[in-house]
Amino acid sequence: MFDLSNTNSTLVDFDLHTGLSKTRETLRRPLSAMKGMYHDQAAFDATVKSGDPLVYEFFDMGVPDSSGDVAYGTSITYPGKVGDEYHMTKGHFHTVLDTAEVYYCLRGHGLMMMESPEGEVEVQELTPGKAVYVPGRFAHRSINISAKEPLITFFAFPGHAGHDYGSIETQGFRKLVVERDGKPALVDNPRWSK
């Protein structure tokens, strides 16, 4: 629009329909990258064997990891299930535990699953136009409960927050979201233990 060179700011495109960018690459997580995340191991193995679908992708914009910076990007979780469990992101705590994050839903229908180390569980519904503020200390995972549409969110969190997948990679979250009678249901994770 104006001829201004040597900018310190950044302008990036994120497509509202696909969540993707013409100028940046995503990090992609096929189902095979999520070993142990879904409760139905047989369904997991069969789905990986039959084509290893892309479950989600997201942007790492390479923002500096300082507390004054803000990491941001879109996250796209594709529709589908593994057994009766909906497609979801791995989910994580922040390494600096008490750092928050905002997710703004651009497209689709999903849930934000959150839990604290002390066992508080919270779930918020995501539809276009809704923003979820994930408070510090809460692990968070996006779950796509639409049969057809990708769940697309725009996220922002402090640059120094970091990602801690440790306890989630070994036993997951306390609660799972599975399909029961065609609808999402919150159930106990049978693999979760203190």
Ligand SMILES: [Fe+2]
């Ligand atoms: Fe996060």
